Amino acid sequence: MSARFFHLSETSAGVQFGNGISPSLHHLVIQAYQFFRNNPFPGFREAVPAYASLTIYYDPMRMPRYLRHDTGLILELLNDLLTKALSEDEPLQEEDFPLVRIPVCYHPLVADDLEWTAFHTGLDPEEIVALHTGTEYTVYMLGFVPGFPYLGILPEQLDVPRKSRPVEAVPAGSVALAGRQTGIYPFTTPGGWQVIGRTPVKLFEPGRDPICLLKPGNRVRFDPITLHEFLNPPRI
Amino acid sequence: MSIRVVKSGMQVTVQDLGRYGHQDLGVPVSGAMDDWSARLANLLVGNAPDEALLEVTLHGVALLFEEEHLISVTGGGASIRVNDEEVPMGRSILVKPWSAMRFHASRNGFRSYLAVAGGIHVPTVMGSRSTYIPARIGGFHGRALEEGDVLSVNAGRTDLSHAMACRSMGPGKEYRGTRWSVSPAHGPDLSCRAVRFLPGPEWAWLTESQQKRFCTQPFVVTSRSDRMGYRLRGQPLLPEQPREMVSSAVTRGSVQLTHEGQPVLLMADAQTTGGYPRIAQVAAVDLPVCAQYRPGDRILFKPVSFAEARNAFMDREQELELLGKNLALLFNT
Numbered sequence: 001m002s003a004r005f006f007h008l009s010e011t012s013a014g015v016q017f018g019n020g021i022s023p024s025l026h027h028l029v030i031q032a033y034q035f036f037r038n039n040p041f042p043g044f045r046e047a048v049p050a051y052a053s054l055t056i057y058y059d060p061m062r063m064p065r066y067l068r069h070d071t072g073l074i075l076e077l078l079n080d081l082l083t084k085a086l087s088e089d090e091p092l093q094e095e096d097f098p099l100v101r102i103p104v105c106y107h108p109l110v111a112d113d114l115e116w117t118a119f120h121t122g123l124d125p126e127e128i129v130a131l132h133t134g135t136e137y138t139v140y141m142l143g144f145v146p147g148f149p150y151l152g153i154l155p156e157q158l159d160v161p162r163k164s165r166p167v168e169a170v171p172a173g174s175v176a177l178a179g180r181q182t183g184i185y186p187f188t189t190p191g192g193w194q195v196i197g198r199t200p201v202k203l204f205e206p207g208r209d210p211i212c213l214l215k216p217g218n219r220v221r222f223d224p225i226t227l228h229e230f231l232n233p234p235r236i
Numbered sequence: 237m238s239i240r241v242v243k244s245g246m247q248v249t250v251q252d253l254g255r256y257g258h259q260d261l262g263v264p265v266s267g268a269m270d271d272w273s274a275r276l277a278n279l280l281v282g283n284a285p286d287e288a289l290l291e292v293t294l295h296g297v298a299l300l301f302e303e304e305h306l307i308s309v310t311g312g313g314a315s316i317r318v319n320d321e322e323v324p325m326g327r328s329i330l331v332k333p334w335s336a337m338r339f340h341a342s343r344n345g346f347r348s349y350l351a352v353a354g355g356i357h358v359p360t361v362m363g364s365r366s367t368y369i370p371a372r373i374g375g376f377h378g379r380a381l382e383e384g385d386v387l388s389v390n391a392g393r394t395d396l397s398h399a400m401a402c403r404s405m406g407p408g409k410e411y412r413g414t415r416w417s418v419s420p421a422h423g424p425d426l427s428c429r430a431v432r433f434l435p436g437p438e439w440a441w442l443t444e445s446q447q448k449r450f451c452t453q454p455f456v457v458t459s460r461s462d463r464m465g466y467r468l469r470g471q472p473l474l475p476e477q478p479r480e481m482v483s484s485a486v487t488r489g490s491v492q493l494t495h496e497g498q499p500v501l502l503m504a505d506a507q508t509t510g511g512y513p514r515i516a517q518v519a520a521v522d523l524p525v526c527a528q529y530r531p532g533d534r535i536l537f538k539p540v541s542f543a544e545a546r547n548a549f550m551d552r553e554q555e556l557e558l559l560g561k562n563l564a565l566l567f568n569t
Contacts, residue, residue, distance in 0.1 A: 006437055007542055009487055010520045010549040014437065021482055033260070048259045048485050050509055055485035057256065060546075061553050071546050142262035143483060143509030146371045150483065187370065204261075206361060206373045212261040 003028075003082060005075045011045075012057045013078055021152050021180055025052045026140055028086065030217045034096070035085030041077070043067075049216045050141045051150070097217040099136070102184070102199050104175050104222045105230035106132075110198035117177065117194050120160050128196060129224055131155045132175075137182065139218040147186040147204030147212045151220055154180045166192035173198045175222070197222075200233035237389040238302050239352070241381045245296035245339065250356050250375035250387075251504075253286040255364035259508040265488065266366040266374065269463060269504045269527035270347055272552070273311035273423050277351035279560050280308035280328050280418060282396030282567075287355035288365040290381075292348045297339040299350075301331050305389065306353035306401045310418075312345010312426045312528045319410040327417035328400050335410065344426035345528040353397035354390035368505060369463075399567035422559070424524040429454075429533070431522040432540035432548075436491060438481070438513035446473045450515070454534040455499060461531055464505040468535065472497030475513070483511040489523050491516035491537075501526065501535075519545040521552050 004016045015032065018025045029049045036047040036056060043063035048055045056078060060068050067073055106129045108114055118125050137151035154177060162178045167190065170176070174185040176193030185191055186203035203213045214220065241248070251274065254267030268274035268291055275285040283289075295314040301307075307329050309316050316323045317338045318331055325348075331337070339348065358365045358376055367375025376385060393401075405412040442450065455468035474497040486492065490502045492512035501518065502510075503526070518526060519540055529535065 007434070008437070008485065008514075009434075009489055009517050010542075010546045012485075012487055014485060016437075016484075019482060045256045046259055048508060050484040051482040053484045055487075057259070057487075060550060061557075068550060069547065071542055141483065141509060142260065144262065144507055146258075146261060146263040146368075146373075148262055189370075204371060206371070206378065211362065211373075212258075212263075216260055 003079075005079055007071065007075070008055055011060060012055055013075060014053055014055045015078070015082060016053045018052045021051050021140065023138070023153070026138065026152075029054050032082055032085050033216060035088075036081070039081070041081065050143070097215075097219060099219040099221060100214060101221050101223055102201055103225040103229070103233075104133070104197040104199045105225050105227055106197040107227040107230070109227060110171075110230065111196050113176075113194040114196045117158075117160055117196055121157055123157060128158065131158055132182065132196065133222045133224050137220045139214050139216055139220060140181075141216055142212070142214065145185075145187055145189055147214070149183055149203070149214045149218075149220070151182045152180060154182050156180070158182075160194050162192040163194065166190045170195060171198065173200060173202075175199055198230065200230055237354070237391055239305075239387045239389065240300040240302060241383055241385040241387070242298040242300050242336070243296060244381050244383050244385075245292065245294065247293040248297055248381040249291050249367040249369070250288050250358050250381075251291045251366045252288045252364055254504070255362055255366055255368070255374065258362050262508050263362060263371070264368060264464075264505050264508060266364070266368045266463075266505050268349060268366075270311055270349070270424060270524040272524035272556075273347075274349045274351075275556055276326065276418055276423055276559075277308050277310040277349040278355075279556070279563060280310070280326070281306050281351045281353040282394045282398075282400050282563070283351055283353060283355055284394075285556065285560065287351065288358055289349055289351040289356060292339055292350060294346060295339045295341045299337045301333065301335045301337065303333050305331050306393075306397055307331060307350060309348055309350050310423055311348035312424075313342060313530075314339035314348045315342040316340070316348075321410040323411060324413065324417060326420060326423065328414040330401055330405055330412040332411065346530045347527055352389050353401065354393045357388040357390045370505070395569040396564055396567055399569050403567065418559070422555075424528055426528050428525045430536045430538050431526060432519040432545060433491065433516040433537050434519065434540065434542055434545055436514035436516045437484075438493075439515050441475050441479060441513050442473060442515060443476060449473065451537055451539055454536050457529045457531050457533045457535065459531040462505075463503055464507070465500050465502040466526070466529070468499045468501060470498070473499075473515075479513070481511060481513065483509045486510040486514060487517075489518040489520060490514050491518065503527065519548065521545070521548040
């Protein structure tokens with residue numbers, strides 16, 4: 001394992017494990033993420049996982065005095081903690097990252113780019129749905145907007161490029177593809193991914209507990225539903 | 237204890253110092269754009285520095301105080317009148333019941349902060365009272381204030397707020413102000429056009445001549461700028477070979493380079509992750525200055541070492557801490 005530390009800002013440091021989307025890199029990220037959350041050092045604010053990096057936010061004013069000005073020492077401290085985090089080598093607890101099943105309607109009425117995706121991949125819409133629902137995904141990270149999950153790894157046959165020009169308003173709940181990733185738009189926002197379906201489930205809902213449906217490391221599976229089921233979702 | 241919004245102007249939101257602890261779910265930090273002025277405003281009325289207050293963008297706002305309130309206004313972008321009498325910025329002010337406060341145009345700055353002793357009463361969402369409009373969370377019903385809104389003020393004031401309201405209030409026709417104030421030198425320099433930056437993780441993606449150009453050519457703040465970030469415009473900086481990177485963390489102050497080679501400076505509502513190269517990171521001490529830029533203003537980026545930026549940051553934090561302590565001493569609380 002070769003991790004590179006760097007200062008992102010005066011109050012944050014990044015750890016780069018590599019570059020790319022891979023389960024082994026992500027395993028390191030999640031292991032470190034869990035460790036820092038469970039063993040916060042004085043001044044620790046939060047840890048934010050990404051595909052191949054983890055960013056640690058801290059408040060220097062709440063750190064021991066000797067660490068406040070010696071900025072090299074902070075990176076050393078983080079490096080020591082990371083070494084500890086990864087040496088413990090405890091397998092990640094499955095119950096910490098439960099499987100979440102998300103119903104998706106793949107009807108063309110709510111899947112603007114399904115036809116394009118079929119054309120681009122040479123697959124039938126039914127094959128696309130079978131591939132998309134036949135895979136178990138991991139939440140690699142959340143970002144872009146609150147609750148937007150970056151899910152991987154998408155089957156190679158579904159690898160499609162982003163749109164060259166983002167769409168002004170992608171409807172909330174849209175399930176979309178880009179490269180070897182799939183994701184879900186929690187809000188109606190601009191977006192450039194290829195939309196192949198829509199879920200009635202709210203990914204981010206203030207007032208609900210939890211507000212955010214998915215967390216980094218969660219496993220996800222999509223279940224196909226009909227347009228009728230989409231329009232009349234059962235009350236949970 | 238309430239404040240009525242008579243005119244909502246360009247944008248008024250409730251903010252505190254931000255929502256930490258949920259960036260792993262993609263929830264931005266938010267909080268006051270100019271956190272320096274926000275903290276000064278709170279200290280001036282005896283509040284904790286992270287109390288909820290109003291962030292007012294530019295002018296055109298009118299408020300009605302239904303009771304007597306101890307308030308202060310800091311930052312830029314407006315001049316303040318209470319019942320048509322001009323009120324100084326950076327000073328504790330006791331306004332009488334049924335006073336009207338108006339935010340008029342001023343030459344410098346973009347955002348002012350109105351603190352009220354006790355703080356604005358709004359629910360805490362995910363650990364903060366800051367408004368984040370895109371997800372409709374925090375602040376006043378997750379949105380900017382509108383005409384007719386009535387804000388409540390927390391009834392519980394600190395001992396310091398009480399002491400400030402009772403003592404050393406000078407005479408005034410429409411309001412009573414303290415004889416002392418915080419010098420503007422203790423807040424952001426509204427005429428400053430140079431901001432310091434640290435090289436970002438992808439700084440090396442620029443050629444040497446592009447790096448030089450980034451430090452010498454001024455960038456214009458375009459009108460496509462908001463609390464999330466400023467789109468800047470200059471001569472494009474296009475990497476010689478387009479490179480792909482996987483999404484990774486960005487934060488307030490990160491300068492990303494778009495595919496068109498134009499920088500985007502991320503601000504308070506910055507998204508938590510991004511896939512564009514992070515060429516620079518604006519020094520935290522200079523972000524309050526950036527928060528006061530208007531569309532059309534020019535920014536000049538000046539390189540600084542990490543140690544220098546960090547020391548300047550710590551000095552600022554200690555100065556604010558000291559100011560709070562001195563105020564408490566001054567009022568014997």
